[in-house]
Amino acid sequence: MFMESIMKGWKLGLLVGSFGLTSNAFAQQRPNILWLTYEDTSPQFIGCYGNKEAKTPVMDGLAAEGVRFTNSYSTGTVSSPSRFCLITGCRPGRYGTGNHRSDYEIPEFVHGFPEYLREAGYYTSNNSKTDYNHKNHKEMTSRSWNESSNKASWRGRKPGQPFFSVFNVFHSHQSRTMTNPWDYYERQILAHLDVGKQIAETAPFEMPAFYRDSPEMRKHVSRVYNAISLTDQAFGEILADLEKDGLRDSTIIFCFSDHGEGIPRGKGSASGMGYQVPFILWIPEMYKHLTPWGSGVVTDELVSFEDFAATVLSLAGVELPSYMEGVPFLPAIQEKSKKYVFGACDAVDNNAELSRSVMDGRYMYTRVFTAYQPFVRWIPYYDVSDIQHQMRLDYRTGKMNACQKEIMEPRAAEYLYDLKKDKWETTNLAFDPAYKSIVEEMRSALKEHLIQTRDANFIPEYTLASECVKELPYYYRLSDKKYPIEEIVNVAMLSGMSEEVIPQQIAALQADNKFVSYWASVGLFTQRQHLRPYISQLEKILPTVAYPPAQIWLAGSILENEDCRVARKLFDEYLVGENRFLTIYALNVLLEMNMDMANTFVPQLREIEKKYGNNQKRPGVEDMMRIARLRLEGKDFQFDTYW
Template structure:
């Protein structure tokens, strides 16, 4: 090749023209040899509400037709239970707990070598477009997005490619999002969902079965009908995109993926570390010329192979002829060379908006095991984006009036340390098998597998967010976690693994760790104390109070919360109030979040009011304040 510095401008221009002509002349060959790929992604939807997954009340003919002639996945899982964390894994092929992207909209930096996977498709000559959601949950998101896509906008699509150039195009449909199914007002839903469906398309309030964890009343049916109609409108939108593809004569050369970004956007599903939060509908349709790329065949095939979102990036890179980067650990599950099926996959739930949490789960497709590290908060924990929904208001009203059965009430109570559900025979997860001796062997095996994977991945999200933010000022959490001297994952997890365990033995072991030289070990020791009863930790009162002035703020605020909750200690309440007013948003959120689950709230009303009024207050802190003030009977409009 000629060296550019010896070329005249005219010679360079001629060469550029020749290269373009060469690309265009081979475009048809490229298009024939490599498939076009269309992704139709939807939001906040569980397979239990899709027709081809067995729901006879659903009206999803477009999705069902894809499944009828394609491949339907029974065991497809989002790696998180909220959009931003899920999408960070989708776009990078890296788990959130390795990259540090599990907390919703935390925006920590990631290494420069980690690219949005469409970048690698571009290197193979593909035109890549995104229409149009990103929400990748990383720092420098605009730069990252521009590098990944040729175009990412609500006008992007395959039609802007060169003639014959293969494409990868994403269309994200928002009509099933939580905003439609529960959060926006009922009037908004009527205008933006119901009125966009014909009378024949609408699902009436008496035309479906209610999940057993909801009270079956006319009021609840009114709210829950929103789920079915929002999914119906989504199905209509899918049909429009597929007809568009056909009109451009591209259907017979395009592999179509359909899936949701995580579980249903309703209480107990989204934001919860159980199957209802993780499992997603997932269908792949192959045209005749690319049937050979399906390991399972086509034509209504159902596979129970395990896949999760870390598998998508390597699979797409492989399908388009690229080389999968070493940092991507997912398996290629479609194409001429597929990896062996996984026996287990690890899943995770962390903070969602103002709802702090940490859950790690593992599944083999038949059973799902979840470990709750902060179980003093219920499944239906306070998250303002949920709380403002009519269905949430109705549920809390019914709970307060004693209208709920034992199963329905349980989602308002503290969680157990562990869940084990048979998700093949108990799709709504109504029976926790942890204490059933018949399933003891399965429980022990899944416990062991989960711990092995947490340690193997060096799960960086076992650091408090305060620490994550501090690390991110100078380096990436992804790279920090690989330094064993600074991130002693075994030592940290040994302390964290006690958190959530209740009883004298766990409390005794936690007490021994309260004075550990490792600040993260101390953090997990005192965090574990929050799930213990006052009676259980009474003997350790002085040890707990001794940490109220700990040099590490996450330890100090947690110790204050434990002492305030269990002992109603005056100095602890002062410290907790001061922490609410912290200029550090992570400390302020921790403090206000603890108050949401403390019985005595009256002493903190004025403090929380003042925190809410702080100019330019962090959104998560502000949301937590709204929840607190609502609990004590105040509306933010009143002050």
Template sequence: MLLKSSLPLMLIMLFGMFTSCQTKPLEQPNILWITIEDTSPHFIGCYGNDDARTPVIDHLAMDGVRFNNAFSTGTVCSPSRTAIITGVKTYKTGTGNHRSAIAVPNYMKGFPYYLQQQGYYTSNNKKTDYNVGDEKAYTAEAWHESADTAGWWNRAEGQPFFAVFNFMDSHQSRTMTHTYSWYKKQVLNELAAEERIGENDFDMPPFYNDTPAMRKQFARVYNSLKLTDNKIGALLQRLEADGLKENTIIIFYADHGEGIPRGKTNGINLGYRVPFIIWFPEKYKHLSPWGTNGVVTDELVSFEDLAPTVISLAGGEIPEHMTGRIMMGDNRSKRAEYLVLSSDRADNGIDLVRTVTNGKYIYSRNFMPFIPEARYIRYMEISDIKQQMRRDYEQNLLNPVQKRLFEARPAEYLYNIEDDVWELNNLVDDEKHQELLNEMRQLLKQEMLDAKDVMLLPEYELEILAQEQAPYEYRLSDSYAINDILASAWLSGDRSKEAATKQVQNLSHPDKIVRYWAAVGLRSQSKEQLQPFEKEIKQAMSDEYAPVAITAAAMAYNQFDSSEAQSVLKSYLLHENDMLALLTIHYLMYVDNKQPFAETVRASREMKGRTYNPKAAAVDFLGSLGLVPNNPSYRQ
């Protein structure tokens, strides 16, 4: 009787064990995450560049899955890495400005924390660069170890691992910023003679002057990538020697676009698009919805997708604040139809660009179009290639395409990035593309409204705000008048009389951020459009909100040669707040007559407590006047 009555219970227990085995993975995959610096797919062999020498990367693609449409959510390292580690786009968290320290909510952990909850050993070798408050504590919570000795070899026996290895050899410092002698010693001499790519062994991008001097510098891109490829090969050999390759999914990608002038830091395809490859061992090939063994997919991938994808692979639950897609496995999300991307301040180069792409076309909105693509950024200005480009521009040796890098941008770009890989032909005025242009324009505008893009706040305001409340949460409050702010910002770049009239009206708006964007928009107007509004612009120099007063003073000085404006600007150059000093120098980089400010800029740079960005901007200013040397030994 006892055995008979227990039979249903035993069947239930057996069924439960069976279903449990069916739903739980038999073994959690190890995940090896290989990141390289500052690299666009344009310069990698498996993406069609026959001049490149990247056999290790190419072999990964040959055996795995190559993605044609993978995009960083930023165009410089720290915003990109912050979006990756948080799983949230920087225009929601307020972390889009390069190497800022903006508080995020306590519940927004670095995503490896959630892998630890699933039993994973998390190691990072070794770059962090997160734009979050108390980065040290944030890093310690996310990683079991984050150091140049970190790796899977320090985990407990049998423990699954998530291991990141970051290779610096393709970084902008190698491809352009450090001296040629440094590059020769640290990169070129590390390659065997037969591995090196010669100065005439590749095609030059058409937006560069094809001269021996430029070729000497551009060969650094190819050789730095070759050295990177060699080091990736050594890492994969170690993985195999440790008997782990057949239990490990390998994910390879770059942190953003190529570290060359017009690439990195620019809100165009060359700044955002990255190489991205996933390799699956035999036992995990079923997780790939694309297939394997050399398959190529056009599926859109954003860095926002990486955290939820890896957490899902580990068997964890996706936190509510992560809205990116799960790319693979049983819980795979629906494919994206388009992506929204962002580019903000890089070092001392202030900017704000928002972008939409569907993989074939890319639309970018430049909210500060008076700034050229080749804007002043100290880390780039000290490079031989950037100095050569400026000399060629000054000597009128560039063709119209090459000159464009140094001239004011249009408000909008629309490029067909399938047919126009170097983004030379802006289709904004093309009649055949007006429907697409309007569609992408509205997609972008709606996303900025829905996401409540908090990066529309000037950095001065973000820093003040973040001391009391995470901008991620502030943007959701009624205090953030996103509709009025975006309406004002959206006028910036519209170089018409109607837009200028509306912008002048907005200089009297009760919301200070609306007034700020009115002033920024007016700064992008032509001198002819500003002429009727001299009185209103000069009145705005006394605005109680400093970013408005500084912007108005820059216009009044450049347009009306106002002595009062000169005094206002000099006072803000010496302001103790770094962000206000940086904003002032930033505007002065693009005025017609810089000379009257030289000594004040020098004094600003030497003020006690000045941080890197205003100091770097000051040196750019002085360097443009020939008052300090433009070389790597004089960085700031």
């Protein structure tokens, strides 16, 4: 009945030409909607998800009266691609917005979904993070929100006007949980957290199994618990304001994080710890008929971030635009309509990465296309931190067990985890014969998804930043001639599989399409330890490869096996050349190349710094140079400012 009355009102608004002209009675029937969003948090660290040491009474209280989701997933593993999906209801794959902090244009037909709410008479406020990850994000922000600032709230609305308000609490961000120095953490977190809610580093909290259970590591992980506890405290203050204003009984509350935990092998990793998010839905009595679940329940309903915008619009009685990809899980969706949800992990801070995942509610299958690097990758925002310093030291000094060492060494090409039985994801089932049929089914589903959506993030950023400036990634990817996605995916899926596929990869190097050639070269770099019998053949092919990013990875593969003059000359030119993207690719290769060969390029690193004045005007190069100097020369670094 509720939805019938909403849709009647929506149609009336359409007839009179404006949602704002519907009756006050209709406006008051529509629910207020509040999003309590927070940063970089996995369910394993929340009390109502089973962590007995966590101090999260506000979230636990919402769950006790509401609905706790155990199968809620972000579409990405870092904030900006995830928030692109949240604001648009579209996955990043079709739009080329998967790389962290992208600046590429998206089609004009894509709008921030709060804009539709405004047209329907809602007051919309955002407090205050945007991070929408595309070129026109400022325009999207202004069109989406009546107010977007650190003072924004529902209190700017007209009397009786329904609202959609977002409060993003920053305390659990990676800057607080690991990146900033300890004295910053004390000022930013401990100084504001009630003493009774603080968790000492000596407390008996559970450590992730992939970390050493040492005093040093426990100190670092205690930051996670306290940062989340302060987040929970802030949520309590917001809800107190809602109660004070007499709005709690008419407001539907979504409480969720933007992706997984802000620690090494969490955020930025294609794993459950990267994708899975805590999500609690609280519905007041007057709107209980909208939910099939009831109160104080746990659901294994499979939901993903593209569903959130669709659900809010449906609750508000607004017709979904055709380009949106999500499926509403309210009002009163009774039957599960999803078999799978999909996740994507792309470049973070110029570390070249591409992995794709599919989840079915129990198992998570991941295909790693850049398996040459570990879960703990060379990323400036991670490697400046004390915890990552400690982990690299423990690895070098042989203090890690097999499980802990695994995340420091090159990854497998495929992973299958049972998320119900293996919450820290320490047992890879992908190569267990007992799970062969599951792996094959999920691999096939993932491949079909990549081809069907024509995932634009298989386009290297070198091309995204040049050709795709004139032709948007969304449209560029639709051309079979420019972007033969099935052929690209087929070649990319050879990466890391076995020595037997090397002849296929070598043949693909010489393909007419540059992206096919690129993914063949990346795949060969992943398997470079097996290339010795093919080096003379690859040396002849190298000068004929027309696409510079492909040449760089191929040159790296050759140099790993033999100090070839042609490969070295070409690699030198790209490393010190003016195109910053090619320099960044070359630095990515250096970070994974064996130390003896990589160290021969230290003079070129110094030449780069001299030639470009420490690269401060070359975005991305400066930070990647810091990482290269750290790995090759042990030269530590700190950021000029922390926030």
